Amino acid sequence: MSCERLTKEHAKKVMSETDHFLFDCDGVLWDGNGTIPGSVDTISNLKRLGKKVYYVTNNSSSSRDEYQLKCQKYGFDADMSDIVGTAFASALYLHTSNFKGKVYVVGNPGMGKELDNFNISHIGIGPDEVEQDNSVKYSDRVKSWLNTQLDPQVNCVLVGFDPFISYHKILKAASYIQRDNCLFLATNEDTHLPTQGSDIVIPGTGTMVLSVSHAARKKPLVIGKPETTMFDVLAKANDLQPSRCMMVGDRMNTDIKMARRCNLKSLLVFTGVCGIDDLPHNGLKAESFEGSDDSPDFYADCLGKFGEFISDL
Amino acid sequence: MSCERLTKEHAKKVMSETDHFLFDCDGVLWDGNGTIPGSVDTISNLKRLGKKVYYVTNNSSSSRDEYQLKCQKYGFDADMSDIVGTAFASALYLHTSNFKGKVYVVGNPGMGKELDNFNISHIGIGPDEVEQDNSVKYSDRVKSWLNTQLDPQVNCVLVGFDPFISYHKILKAASYIQRDNCLFLATNEDTHLPTQGSDIVIPGTGTMVLSVSHAARKKPLVIGKPETTMFDVLAKANDLQPSRCMMVGDRMNTDIKMARRCNLKSLLVFTGVCGIDDLPHNGLKAESFEGSDDSPDFYADCLGKFGEFISDL
Numbered sequence: 001m002s003c004e005r006l007t008k009e010h011a012k013k014v015m016s017e018t019d020h021f022l023f024d025c026d027g028v029l030w031d032g033n034g035t036i037p038g039s040v041d042t043i044s045n046l047k048r049l050g051k052k053v054y055y056v057t058n059n060s061s062s063s064r065d066e067y068q069l070k071c072q073k074y075g076f077d078a079d080m081s082d083i084v085g086t087a088f089a090s091a092l093y094l095h096t097s098n099f100k101g102k103v104y105v106v107g108n109p110g111m112g113k114e115l116d117n118f119n120i121s122h123i124g125i126g127p128d129e130v131e132q133d134n135s136v137k138y139s140d141r142v143k144s145w146l147n148t149q150l151d152p153q154v155n156c157v158l159v160g161f162d163p164f165i166s167y168h169k170i171l172k173a174a175s176y177i178q179r180d181n182c183l184f185l186a187t188n189e190d191t192h193l194p195t196q197g198s199d200i201v202i203p204g205t206g207t208m209v210l211s212v213s214h215a216a217r218k219k220p221l222v223i224g225k226p227e228t229t230m231f232d233v234l235a236k237a238n239d240l241q242p243s244r245c246m247m248v249g250d251r252m253n254t255d256i257k258m259a260r261r262c263n264l265k266s267l268l269v270f271t272g273v274c275g276i277d278d279l280p281h282n283g284l285k286a287e288s289f290e291g292s293d294d295s296p297d298f299y300a301d302c303l304g305k306f307g308e309f310i311s312d313l
Numbered sequence: 314m315s316c317e318r319l320t321k322e323h324a325k326k327v328m329s330e331t332d333h334f335l336f337d338c339d340g341v342l343w344d345g346n347g348t349i350p351g352s353v354d355t356i357s358n359l360k361r362l363g364k365k366v367y368y369v370t371n372n373s374s375s376s377r378d379e380y381q382l383k384c385q386k387y388g389f390d391a392d393m394s395d396i397v398g399t400a401f402a403s404a405l406y407l408h409t410s411n412f413k414g415k416v417y418v419v420g421n422p423g424m425g426k427e428l429d430n431f432n433i434s435h436i437g438i439g440p441d442e443v444e445q446d447n448s449v450k451y452s453d454r455v456k457s458w459l460n461t462q463l464d465p466q467v468n469c470v471l472v473g474f475d476p477f478i479s480y481h482k483i484l485k486a487a488s489y490i491q492r493d494n495c496l497f498l499a500t501n502e503d504t505h506l507p508t509q510g511s512d513i514v515i516p517g518t519g520t521m522v523l524s525v526s527h528a529a530r531k532k533p534l535v536i537g538k539p540e541t542t543m544f545d546v547l548a549k550a551n552d553l554q555p556s557r558c559m560m561v562g563d564r565m566n567t568d569i570k571m572a573r574r575c576n577l578k579s580l581l582v583f584t585g586v587c588g589i590d591d592l593p594h595n596g597l598k599a600e601s602f603e604g605s606d607d608s609p610d611f612y613a614d615c616l617g618k619f620g621e622f623i624s625d626l
Contacts, residue, residue: 032455061451070452109447126447134422134439134477138374139383141476142345142506146513163454164447165483165524167476167516174505174514192487192528193455200459201487203480203528211478211524215505215516217603290530 003279003295006267010298011309018265020245021046022234024225025057027194027250027272028303030074032202036271038304040075045307053082054234056247058224058254060086060160060187060205063113084234086187086224087111090158091118092233093185093223101155104176106162106169106208111187123151124172127164150175159212159220160187161205174215184216188224191290194250194272225249226257231264248303252278252290260294268296269303316592316608319580323611324622331578333558334359335547337538338370340507340563340585341616343387345515349584351617353388358620366395367547369560371537371567373399373473373500373518376426397547399500399537400424403471404431405546406498406536414468417489419475419482419521424500436464437485440477463488472525472533473500474518487528497529501537504603507563507585538562539570544577561616565591565603573607581609582616 004010023029029039046053055071055078062070064083071078087107091114094103103122105111112125148171157173177184190204213219223229234240246265249255250272259266268274278290279299300306317323336342342352359366368384368391375383377396384391400420404427407416416435418424425438461484470486490497503517526532536542547553559578562568563585572579581587591603592612613619 032459108451110451127445132440138421138423142515145515146345146508146511148513150512163480165478165480167478170478170516170520171514174516175512178512178514191530195459198459199463199488199491200461201484201491201528202455202458203483203487203524207483207524207528210527211516211520214523215514215520217504 002297004298006298006300006306006309008309011306012313014246014265014298015049015310015313018051018244018246020052020054020238020240022054022056022231022245022247022264024247024249024251024255025055025071026059028248028269029076031272032193032195032198035074036302036304038302038307041311042303042307043076045310047077049310049313052238053078055083056225056230056234057083057085058188058190058205060090060111060224061108062087062110063117064088066110066113081237084230086230087114087160089230089233090160090185090187090223091115091120093229094118094120094156099156099183102151102153103156103158104151104154104173105158105160106165106173106212107158107160107187108162111158111160122158123154124169128166128168128172145171148172148175155179155181156183156185157212158185158187159205159209162208165208165211170211170215173212177212177216177218184218184220186220186222188254189222190224190251190254192273196271225254226261228258228261231258231262248306250274252294252296256296257294259296266296266298267306268299269301270299271302315610317611319611319613319619319622321622324619325626327559327578327611328362328623328626331364331557331559333365333367333551333553335367335369335544335558335560335577337560337562337564337568338368338384339372341561341582342389344585345506345508345511348387349615349617351615351620354624355616355620356389358623360390362623362626365551366391368396369538369543369547370396370398371501371503371518373403373424373537374421375400375423376430377401379423379426394550397543399473399543400427402543402546403473403498403500403536404428404433406542407431407433407469412469412496415464415466416469416471417464417467417486418471418473419478419486419525420471420473420500421475424471424473435471436467437482441479441481441485458484461485461488468492468494469496469498470525471498471500472518472522475521478521478524483524483528486525490525490529490531497531497533499533499535501567502535503537503564503567505586509584538567539574541571541574544571544575561619563587565607565609569609570607572609579609579611580619581612582614583612584615
């Protein structure tokens, strides 16, 4: 498979072959520090040239309407129907599976909102009981944990990004998952959020998913990239032809892997999680954590490079 | 390798070949509900017959002196020198590695006590800042996380059982681990604690370790079983011959695997995490999460069975 640094000639060819551009957001359009230079102009250029732009994000922290506001705040024009996030896609998955029951959510208000939109009942969002007394004896803690009251109606656990993750939440989620026929969904398994140049690691949803999964000894059904659910949703709603689509992302093992699975063209940018060392060299597989068997068709230092190449079209 | 249900004949042979018995505690001697019937008598019988008993536990929630009290409370006679837990073994590991620096501990007061015993400086134990306001915007949260102050002196992260595990603790631990030359230790990776008959899953240290490890994208050096550190410590202090030792445990992938690695005889009991379905059948590997390539020499429904077989010796 070719994997080449994007040139002006590539960019022109891509433009002639592509109607729909799908963008990962964090690490491509913006990061923890704000907009990534050149990204706003690139999106504007694509729109000027009649291309359709979609936002396809593993971020589960916002509902679609909140995400639309976020896009607009950063200067990216977006309709709600152009956005697919994992909070929305998870709720849609349950809805189309004709799910009846109650979801225990390790997550955030954005996820609750999307579930509410489909009238799916849920509990768990927000801070849970948090023990603050460090002098309690371990054996007394165990006794009190064993007395945890579980909701008899819960038959699904959905794990997404939860800043209030706690021991008690992990305990409840794992206990529900042990039930016969309890569905276990995860929005995504990202390791961390892109924060170029900071010495702080912002843990991603994978940290919550793995802790629950390890205690429950079961693997979740993952909704986000690299699974294909989010593209399937967009393709169905907008009648997309994979051969006329390109995915742009900052991660090999989510964005690019989904693109490969869905037969989309792909562009990897280095403004987020992956760098050039994550790419396979001379046919050898990259050994980095973020690397993958699936390499992108093209790579570029940043999305703005692509924008420059198409600015005079 | 033989893997047989323990009989009276086996038990007699084991007694003639063994001077030192190493016991895992939780799931063998007791569980979340109290003492496991027959265990106290078995230990007494072994001592009456002149055998030496050691307590070798992955539990990191107690220092050795606290663990001694716990043993005694449950009716198991134990000297402090008969006990090796992962809190002690981790501190000893740092001490014998001539560690200079400061440890960020995702853990509990027992771990702090053991580090103090070796004059190793540490921070992090107990509740951290816990955000309780669910209305804070995601982007504001990210901004505040990016402003987290890290201690410049920390050059080791040690993760053990922490009932106060939180997003902020995972963030700090992962950020420290990103530093050049920062050591990353974990006491153990157990999935959950044995709680026979309860529908509550009590998550084990593995849930904390994996969440930190995933965000940091690095694997820890694990001190507890199935690694051999804890046997090495005991063997050195007491001049143990592996061929004259037996390990008794409830988990294939920790207790029994360590026994195999150290060339100890092994007995698996079904009063904790593993059941008969975890054993390989007809030479086929068990597919359960807890199964392992390494099967025990013997298995029994409970430790009391062994006790019965040796009661008239």
